Amino acid sequence: MKANTHFAFFDEGSKKEIRRATLKAVAIPGYQVPFASREMPIARGWGTGGLQLTLSLIGKQDVLKVIDQGADESVNAVSIKKLVQKTTGIKVTEQTEKADLIQSRHRIPEVPLTKDQILVLQVPMPEPLRAVEAREYMTKRMHSEDDYSGVWLMLFEQIMKYGKTATAADHPVYVNGRYVMAPSPIPRFDNPKMHQSEALILLGAGREKKIYAVPPHTDVASLAFEDYPFQKESFEGIHCHLCGAEGVFMDELVDQETGKTTHQCNDTSFCMEQLNKQQKAEVASVYG
Amino acid sequence: MGYVPVKGGTRAIEASTQRLKYERLKDEEIVEIKTILSSMRGMIDQVMSEASLYSPELAALAIKQATGSMEEAVFLMRAHRSTLPRQYYSQTVEAETMFVERRISASFKDIPGGQLLGATYDYTHRLLDFDLLEEQPNSVQSWLAEYKKQFKNVETAQELVYFPKVVDYLRQEGLFETHEKNNAVPNDVTKKSLQFPSSRSARLQILTRGQTGAVTSLGYASLRGYGQVHPTVGEVRVGRIPIYLEYPNAVEQDSDDEFYIGEIRVTEVESFVPVKVKNDNNEDELDFEIGYGACYGQNETKAIAMSILDQCLEHTDVDFPTHDEEFVLLHIDSVESTGFISHLKMPHYVTFQSKLDSIRQVKKGVQPIES
Numbered sequence: 290m291k292a293n294t295h296f297a298f299f300d301e302g303s304k305k306e307i308r309r310a311t312l313k314a315v316a317i318p319g320y321q322v323p324f325a326s327r328e329m330p331i332a333r334g335w336g337t338g339g340l341q342l343t344l345s346l347i348g349k350q351d352v353l354k355v356i357d358q359g360a361d362e363s364v365n366a367v368s369i370k371k372l373v374q375k376t377t378g379i380k381v382t383e384q385t386e387k388a389d390l391i392q393s394r395h396r397i398p399e400v401p402l403t404k405d406q407i408l409v410l411q412v413p414m415p416e417p418l419r420a421v422e423a424r425e426y427m428t429k430r431m432h433s434e435d436d437y438s439g440v441w442l443m444l445f446e447q448i449m450k451y452g453k454t455a456t457a458a459d460h461p462v463y464v465n466g467r468y469v470m471a472p473s474p475i476p477r478f479d480n481p482k483m484h485q486s487e488a489l490i491l492l493g494a495g496r497e498k499k500i501y502a503v504p505p506h507t508d509v510a511s512l513a514f515e516d517y518p519f520q521k522e523s524f525e526g527i528h529c530h531l532c533g534a535e536g537v538f539m540d541e542l543v544d545q546e547t548g549k550t551t552h553q554c555n556d557t558s559f560c561m562e563q564l565n566k567q568q569k570a571e572v573a574s575v576y577g
Numbered sequence: 578m579g580y581v582p583v584k585g586g587t588r589a590i591e592a593s594t595q596r597l598k599y600e601r602l603k604d605e606e607i608v609e610i611k612t613i614l615s616s617m618r619g620m621i622d623q624v625m626s627e628a629s630l631y632s633p634e635l636a637a638l639a640i641k642q643a644t645g646s647m648e649e650a651v652f653l654m655r656a657h658r659s660t661l662p663r664q665y666y667s668q669t670v671e672a673e674t675m676f677v678e679r680r681i682s683a684s685f686k687d688i689p690g691g692q693l694l695g696a697t698y699d700y701t702h703r704l705l706d707f708d709l710l711e712e713q714p715n716s717v718q719s720w721l722a723e724y725k726k727q728f729k730n731v732e733t734a735q736e737l738v739y740f741p742k743v744v745d746y747l748r749q750e751g752l753f754e755t756h757e758k759n760n761a762v763p764n765d766v767t768k769k770s771l772q773f774p775s776s777r778s779a780r781l782q783i784l785t786r787g788q789t790g791a792v793t794s795l796g797y798a799s800l801r802g803y804g805q806v807h808p809t810v811g812e813v814r815v816g817r818i819p820i821y822l823e824y825p826n827a828v829e830q831d832s833d834d835e836f837y838i839g840e841i842r843v844t845e846v847e848s849f850v851p852v853k854v855k856n857d858n859n860e861d862e863l864d865f866e867i868g869y870g871a872c873y874g875q876n877e878t879k880a881i882a883m884s885i886l887d888q889c890l891e892h893t894d895v896d897f898p899t900h901d902e903e904f905v906l907l908h909i910d911s912v913e914s915t916g917f918i919s920h921l922k923m924p925h926y927v928t929f930q931s932k933l934d935s936i937r938q939v940k941k942g943v944q945p946i947e948s
Contacts (some may be wrong), residue, residue, distance in 0.1 A: 300662040306768070323770040327659035332652070335923065359928040365923055367587045394925045414922070421896025425902050426773035438632050451939040457932035476931040498770035522934040540926055541933070555927060 297344040298376045303327055307345035307500070311491060314502035319464025320432070321415050326498035327462040335494025336369055339392045339411035344372060346407065347390060352380045354388035359396045359538070359555035365393070365487045369452045395458065396478040399537045400558040402488035402506060410473045412494040415501065417471040437469050440512065448517055460519070463510045464503060472509075478521045483509040527555045532563035584741060585734045589628075599643050613637040622842075622874020627911045628654030629767075629786035631841050631873055648915045651788075655912050668835060672845050673739055675816040679875075679930070682743050690740040697877075716887060743812040744847055744867060753865050775902055780890055784883045785872045785908035795909065796882025799889050800898035806888045806899075808848035808868055815875045817843045839868065844877050847869035848884040852892075866891070883900040 297304065303325075310324035336357075343518055344412040347353065356372045361383040363420065369392065370381050371438040382388050382479040385400040392409040396445035402408055421439035431439070440461055449456045454460075457472035458503040472481055473492055483490060483503050513519035528535045530542075537559065539552040554560035593909045610774030614621065624636040628651045679695025682688045695699075705769040747753045757793035762779035771779055784792060799806050848868035856862045869895060871879035889900045898904045909915060 294660055298660060300660060302662055303659065323772065325766075325768050325770055326766075328652070328655035328912050330656040332919055333913045334918075334920030335916065337916075357923050362587060363924060364590055367590055369938065371590075394923075413917070424773075425907075426903065430771075436763075442695060452942050453939060455935050455939050458928040474928045474929055474931075478931075496917055520938075522931055523938070538927070539930075553797075555586045 294376055296377060297347055298330070298372075299327065299341075299344055301396060304345045307341055310500045311342065311345070311502070314491070315489070315504050317395070318504055319462075319468030319470040319501060320368075320508050321470075321494075321499040323498055323503045325498050325503050326495050326503065328497065330372060331368060332363075333496040334413060336392070336394055336411040338497075338500070339394070339409045339495075340493075341370070341495060342409045343369075343375070343390060343492040346374065346409075347377055349377070349379060349420040351389040354385065354391045354558075355359055356391065356396060356398070356556075356558075358394060359540070360557045362466050363556065364560040368502045368560060369379050370437045383512060384562070385558055395474050396477075396556065397475055397482045398536070400562075401482075401553070401558045402486065404487045408486075409474070410489045410492045411418075412471065412473040412492050412497075412499070414459070414474075415471055415494040415497050415499040417459075417469050432468060435467075440469055444512060444514070444517075448514070453520075454513070454517060461512045463512060465507050466510075466535050468500065469512070470503075476522055476538055477511070477519070480509070480511045481521070482520070484565075485509075510553065524552070527552045529560060532560050532567065534553030534560065534563050604801040604883050608641055610627065610634065610637045610641060613640055619875070620645075620647070620650075623789055623879075626876055626879065627651040627786060627788055628721055629660065629782075629873075630654045631683070632660045648911055650720060651911045652915070654716060658767075659929045662667040663765075664821050665825075666765075666822060667838070670818050670820065672818065673742065674812075675740075675814060675818045675843075675845070676840075677814055678738075680740055680814040681810075682812050682814065684743065685746075688743050688812075689746055690738070696709075696875075725887050740814070742847065744849075747811075747849075747865070748763065755868070771906060773903060774893075775890075777887075777891075780902065780906060781871075781887065782868065783909070784825045784870070784886055787879075787883070788911035789879045790888065790916065791909040791911075791914065792879050793882045794870075794900055795905055796885040799885050799897070804889050804897045804899035805892070805895050806850055806885050808850045808885055808888065809869070810881060810884075811849040813844065813846050813877055813881065815842070815877070833870045841875055844870075844875055844880040846877070846880040846884045848881065848888065850888045864933055 295301075302391055304514065306325060310322045312319065314322045317414060326338070327341065329340055331337060331340065343353070347507050353370065353373060354361065355366040355373075357366035360366065372381065374381060382548075384396045385391065385402075389405060390407050390409065390420050391402070392411070394411040397408065416425070416428050418431055418440055421443060424433065431437070444454050444456070447453070456477065458476050459471055460477045461469050462472050462480060466472045472483060485505060485506055486507065487505055489505055492501050493498075511519040520540070523538050524536070527539055529537070529539065531553055538555045540555045542553055543549070544551060553561070594733060616635070617640065620640055622634050622635045624630050624639060624647065625633065627647075628636070633726055635657065636650070639653040640651040642653060677693060680690070680693045682692065692863060735827050744753055748755050753886045763782075764776050766779050766782045771783065798804060817840040820838050822838055823830065824834040824836065846869070848870070850866050850868050851863055853861050854864045866888060868884035870883030870887060872880050872883065886899065886905055889895075890902050890905060893900055
């Protein structure tokens with residue numbers, strides 16, 4: 290009883306069902322559309338929502354890029370790429386500009402995306418109101434009634450306690466002035482990249498069985514108060530110890546020998562590109 | 578510069594997968610699928626039930642591939658399930674058509690049709706049998722021959738006897754309400770995600786595919802004090818039920834035209850639960866309700882626990898977590914719970930960096946709060 294798996298793993302019926310949910314999500318920006326969410330060959334919580342979106346979207350001509358926390362070569366990104374390649378035979382790339390489809394966990398690439406690209410974000414907790422209300426039945430109602438007092442109060446309480454809002458990644462956003470949405474745990478640094486994005490951004494939560502979207506050219510605003518404006522992570526005066534880049538999201542590394550803290554671009558393909566450019570320029574200046 | 582663990586992923590993964598295969602094969606012992614099929618019945622039943630895919634062969638393969646890890650075997654089966662097109666729904670199964678192998682009641686000593694113990698661990702002493710360390714084929718054969726000898730003079734009944742449900746007897750006495758049959762098409766939770774408030778058909782599906790340990794623990798919690806359901810087991814039955822498909826494209830339904838596609842072995846439980854109800858004069862009266870449990874294979878503990886939780890979720894006004902449908906139904910799935918717990922092993926460099934930044938900023942700007 291040996292069986293070969295279908296193109297892109299799923300049977301066609303399952304793919305259609307995911308696409309239907311996706312279309313609805315695009316039509317209602319920021320609204321979480323429930324979908325059946327099939328079990329995948331990778332574990333729940335390891336990107337099954339994103340993977341289902343990717344597999345339902347991918348065609349034979351497409352080029353795929355997968356990133357995990359900024360890195361193309363991180364173990365889970367490799368594992369997802371391998372699975373998609375095995376079941377589709379499509380090409381993969383590490384270069385952001387060359388990809389048609391980018392599946393990412395917790396980062397939006399540093400290189401601006403274009404209208405020809407789709408960004409798929411993996412989402413562990415799609416419900417921005419979950420910290421305020423545990424029951425799905427209630428949060429669904431709060432969304433429909435435009436009742437976001439709980440999440441505003443949460444930010445207000447942080448200001449009262451800490452003197453400023455103390456959210457980390459996954460800082461909630463308003464989409465198209467209507468739905469409050471969890472941008473997936475991207476750092477606050479990446480929130481502004483969602484605003485008026487050229488590329489379609491799809492978000493998939495496999496375990497929680499939700500798909501939602503930020504269509505191109507949609508307003509996305511991070512929740513903040515007038516007197517306590519939204520703040521990104523600060524990397525002031527910090528540059529990448531490899532390529533020298535500034536103004537990008539950094540990983541903090543501790544040198545085991547000297548004990549000193551250094552920083553490195555979190556987006557590994559961006560860093561590599563900077564290094565290549567520098568090398569080219571160097572070669573050109575010597576031999577040019 | 579030290580080693581940055583996110584790089585070199587491809588080769589590291591390859592090596593880890595190779596190592597896993599090595600661990601399975603290093604002693605050069607191969608366990609045959611047929612060995613698992615005939616000797617690991619309990620495990621196969623549990624895997625099929627939690628995977629909600631009835632196939633002993635695939636379950637045995639999953640167990641072999643997963644080197645006996647229950648969560649891995651269930652995971653493999655569920656992932657395989659996602660690749661299968663869903664072509665048909667079977668006809669409604671009438672549990673009375675079960676070919677009963679075991680059937681007991683804790684409510685009545687003398688039930689119509691009688692108690693049938695069948696095969697059970699219930700009355701064994703859980704002492705390690707050291708003889709099994711060196712079990713030999715010939716001793717097995719002679720035991721089997723001896724065992725079968727006692728049936729030589731047993732006459733086979735001419736007709737198949739179906740056992741009536743214990744609850745039917747109580748219904749006749751008017752102790753149980755006779756409800757009208759609900760023939761609404763059940764929700765398929767694998768095609769449409771669970772919505773709240775949930776339908777009973779959705780609840781029963783989630784419960785029956787729940788992780789055995791999780792269902793048992795929550796059922797136990799309800800019984801022990803964190804719930805208000807104290808049932809008596811009306812009937813536990815284990816046996817095989819035939820499955821039929823409607824003739825495709827049939828204009829008129831005729832049960833003679835149905836296709837028999839095989840049988841499934843299940844455990845079915847009906848628990849009797851006393852509940853307070855208001856009568857016509859608005860006075861409290863005691864009545865009975867039924868908690869229902871059913872699962873693939875023989876897994877009586879899970880089926881009984883399920884019957885408790887089914888009854889709990891019929892009464893959601895009670896202020897215990899075991900009566901909260903979101904609490905129970907969203908946390909008992911093996912693939913979901915093990916997946917999300919294990920995802921904590923993934924790198925969280927970005928999110929942690931973001932948290933660090935947040936804490937540093939807060940510490941930097943701490944203002945003493947007047948009290």
